[in-house]
Amino acid sequence: MTDVWVSWSGGKDAAAALAAARAAGARVTGLLATTGVRDGRPEIPVHGVPRSLVAAQAEALGLPLHTVELPTPCPDGEYTARMRTALGAARAAGVSRLVCGDLALADVRAFREAVLAGTGVDGQFPLWGTGTAELARRIVADGLRAVVVAVDPARVPATLAGRSFDDAFLDELPAGADPCGENGEFHTFVTGAPWFGHEVAVTVTGTVERDGHVQAVLAPAGAG
Numbered sequence: 280m281t282d283v284w285v286s287w288s289g290g291k292d293a294a295a296a297l298a299a300a301r302a303a304g305a306r307v308t309g310l311l312a313t314t315g316v317r318d319g320r321p322e323i324p325v326h327g328v329p330r331s332l333v334a335a336q337a338e339a340l341g342l343p344l345h346t347v348e349l350p351t352p353c354p355d356g357e358y359t360a361r362m363r364t365a366l367g368a369a370r371a372a373g374v375s376r377l378v379c380g381d382l383a384l385a386d387v388r389a390f391r392e393a394v395l396a397g398t399g400v401d402g403q404f405p406l407w408g409t410g411t412a413e414l415a416r417r418i419v420a421d422g423l424r425a426v427v428v429a430v431d432p433a434r435v436p437a438t439l440a441g442r443s444f445d446d447a448f449l450d451e452l453p454a455g456a457d458p459c460g461e462n463g464e465f466h467t468f469v470t471g472a473p474w475f476g477h478e479v480a481v482t483v484t485g486t487v488e489r490d491g492h493v494q495a496v497l498a499p500a501g502a503g
Contacts, residue, residue, distance in 0.1 A: 292380030299405035415458035
């Protein structure tokens with residue numbers, strides 16, 4: 280059995296990739312997330328999700344969360360150097376593969392593979408080539424639950440930020456929008472799935488505009 284970590288954004292594709300890797304016989308031993316800092320608060324870049332909520336996902340999955348702290352802005356060379364340091368630690372822990380939830384963007388996959396090159400950790404892309412319309416409907420049918428945490432208002436309506444990722448959301452996407460947000464249309468935060476130990480319940484407290492995106496502001500359900 281192969282030990283793997285999952286490249287973890289907290290979103291639906293990462294969660295689906297984790298499930299696919301396990302179904303293929305891999306032993307998932309950790310999650311690897313990149314984080315930045317805004318207003319003194321660690322968060323997932325672009326998504327705007329607090330690191331504490333991603334840590335809650337890891338706890339619900341029963342897996343350790345490993346984080347790579349990134350500066351803002353973060354040049355490609357700095358990103359690569361910091362990721363390779365984390366991957367060296369993964370290899371020392373017996374990890375041979377990093378599972379990634381990429382679907383179709385060849386340039387993104389090539390960049391990931393360039394970062395991995397020479398680390399002793401190979402990339403694994405269990406969702407690669409899956410039709411995005413098929414995948415989106417399938418993961419909803421499989422019981423994955425998620426909140427849309429960021430949208431690009433140039434591609435989809437800003438009002439979709441904070442919505443549940445479900446069949447109704449998919450039905451409302453405008454023509455030409457990718458059902459998995461593969462072109463950056465939207466990003467998600469998974470609150471639960473059959474492979475989670477328990478729900479990571481959140482409340483949407485509002486929306487903000489940041490860096491060209493409209494982000495849903497999340498808080499743990501019942502906070503405050």
